[in-house]
Amino acid sequence: MSEPSDPATVRAAAWLHDGQSAVRHDVTVAIDGGDLLIDGFPPVPVDRLRRLDSAEMAFGRSDLKGWRLGFDVEPPGPILWRLPARARYGGPIDRIGLWGAAAIGLALSALVVLGAIQGLDLLARAIPYSWEQRLGDAISGDFGEHACRGPAGQKALDGLARRLSPSGRPMRVGVVNLPVVNAVALPGGRILIFRGLIDDAKSPDEVAGVLAHEIGHVEHRHVMVSLLRRFGIGLLIGSGGSAAEYGQVLIESRYSRAAESEADDYSIDHMVRAGISTAPTAAMFGRFGRDEAAMPGLFVYMASHPPSAERKKRFETAAKRVLHPTPSLDSAGWDAVRAMCGKAKAKNAFGLRI
Numbered sequence: 001m002s003e004p005s006d007p008a009t010v011r012a013a014a015w016l017h018d019g020q021s022a023v024r025h026d027v028t029v030a031i032d033g034g035d036l037l038i039d040g041f042p043p044v045p046v047d048r049l050r051r052l053d054s055a056e057m058a059f060g061r062s063d064l065k066g067w068r069l070g071f072d073v074e075p076p077g078p079i080l081w082r083l084p085a086r087a088r089y090g091g092p093i094d095r096i097g098l099w100g101a102a103a104i105g106l107a108l109s110a111l112v113v114l115g116a117i118q119g120l121d122l123l124a125r126a127i128p129y130s131w132e133q134r135l136g137d138a139i140s141g142d143f144g145e146h147a148c149r150g151p152a153g154q155k156a157l158d159g160l161a162r163r164l165s166p167s168g169r170p171m172r173v174g175v176v177n178l179p180v181v182n183a184v185a186l187p188g189g190r191i192l193i194f195r196g197l198i199d200d201a202k203s204p205d206e207v208a209g210v211l212a213h214e215i216g217h218v219e220h221r222h223v224m225v226s227l228l229r230r231f232g233i234g235l236l237i238g239s240g241g242s243a244a245e246y247g248q249v250l251i252e253s254r255y256s257r258a259a260e261s262e263a264d265d266y267s268i269d270h271m272v273r274a275g276i277s278t279a280p281t282a283a284m285f286g287r288f289g290r291d292e293a294a295m296p297g298l299f300v301y302m303a304s305h306p307p308s309a310e311r312k313k314r315f316e317t318a319a320k321r322v323l324h325p326t327p328s329l330d331s332a333g334w335d336a337v338r339a340m341c342g343k344a345k346a347k348n349a350f351g352l353r354i
Contacts, residue, residue, distance in 0.1 A: 012075035016041065019066035022144035022174070029069070031082045038069075051084040059083065066137045127224060129169075133188030140174060140190050148175040148195065148341035156333030160204075161191070163274040163328075164212045171215050177341045185214040185223050195341045202280065204337070208328035209267055209281025209315065216266025222259045257306055264311060268318040277325035282315035 009030070016025040016038060028039050035043035044061065049069075052058040057071035074080060153175070162170045171189040180194040191214045193207065201207050217223055255263070271278050289308035329337065 010076050010078045012071065012079050013073070014038075014069055014071050014075070016070075017066065017068040017141050017144070019061075019064045019068075022141050022147050024141075024144050029075070029079065031079050036069075036082075046082055049084055065134060066141070068141075129188065131188075132224065133190075136172075136186040136188035136190035139186050140192065143174075143176050143192060146177045148177050150336060150340040152333070152336035153338075153340040156329050156337050157193075159333075160208060160211065160328055161215075163276075164208065164215055164270045165189075166219060171211075171218065173211065175337070175340050183210050183214050185217040187218075187223050187227070189215075189218055191215065191218070198338055198341075202283065204327065204329035204334040205276055205280035206284045207337075208271060208274075208276050209278065209284065212267035212270050213263045215270070216263035217255065217259070219266060220259065220262050222255050222263065225259075226255065260306060264306075264314060268315065272318060272321045274328075275322060275324065275326045276328045277319055277322050278315040279319040282312045282319065285309075285312035285315065 011028045011030045014027055014029050016027050017023075018025065018041065025040070027041070030037045031046065032043075034046055036046055036049065037043050048062050049059045050062055052060050052068065057074060059069045061067040075083075157173045157175070158170070161173045165171045169189065171191050173191045173193065175198065176192050176194050178194045178196065179199075180196040181200045183191060183193045183197055185191055191211060193211065197210060198207060267281070268278055271281075285308040289312060
């Protein structure tokens with residue numbers, strides 16, 4: 001069967017992540033000559049497309065990280081015929097070649113053996129940070145429909161993240177419109193703060209304490225260890241699960257008490273260095289502690305986090321180290337952050353970890 005004389009007249013519905021934001025765009029596409037035409041976006045040379053998955057109609061670009069185009073329904077023939085074909089061995093193998101995949105497989109096997117001997121922490125630290133960033137971008141993209149936006153608020157959070165991040169490697173922070181008093185660390189330095197935490201916070205310094213804690217999880221590689229523990233080597237070769245599954249695991253994950261203490265240590269040290277008082281964070285743990293007071297002591301002890309009373313004491317003690325504290329955000333910045341998700345407050349909802 002031959003293609004129509006003017007294939008550009010044939011269009012198909014698709015979805016697009018443009019690699020610049022977490023928003024999913026509903027678009028229509030067509031093929032014209034050597035270009036893929038996407039309404040509302042610049043044309044893309046077809047030879048830059050690559051098939052991401054042999055089982056699904058999803059494509060990426062060789063020249064733009066994070067860019068994804070997919071079809072929920074198979075497009076018409078004139079478009080389908082011009083797109084990269086299904087993989088012979090599987091997406092990753094076809095992209096790098098059979099022998100290249102074999103070499104990577106041997107290297108990964110060695111890393112897994114090393115991890116079994118030395119522990120998942122060593123394996124997590126062997127993963128390139130740039131790879132982590134790509135994974136974090138993919139996971140955060142699935143929260144796109146819940147993302148809260150506001151240039152002034154985002155600028156304030158970015159500045160706060162730079163104050164609390166390791167030198168030369170600032171974290172990337174976003175706000176998600178979900179009514180949960182929590183935040184979650186993703187691979188590659190992406191931190192998502194849930195709207196419920198911002199609504200519940202009495203001051204920006206409380207949010208700063210939680211943000212620094214989540215950055216601590218990233219820096220100590222707790223995030224990657226958690227994913228490796230759940231998905232194993234499949235995480236590294238792209239067959240362990242979807243971005244949505246990875247995100248759900250991280251939201252529901254329970255780090256060890258040692259890991260939580262390490263993240264608290266990081267939070268305290270970097271808040272002190274930034275000249276931010278830890279007393280408000282201590283007050284926040286005091287509120288959490290009132291909820292724990294109704295729990296039997298055994299259950300508090302067995303929880304993944306140290307009891308809030310202990311954490312409150314540590315942050316209270318650390319406050320003495322900040323002789324001349326400065327606010328984490330000025331009033332205008334804090335107002336802008338609180339306005340990112342709109343005026344209506346989310347319901348207070350405890351239950352997930354901080």
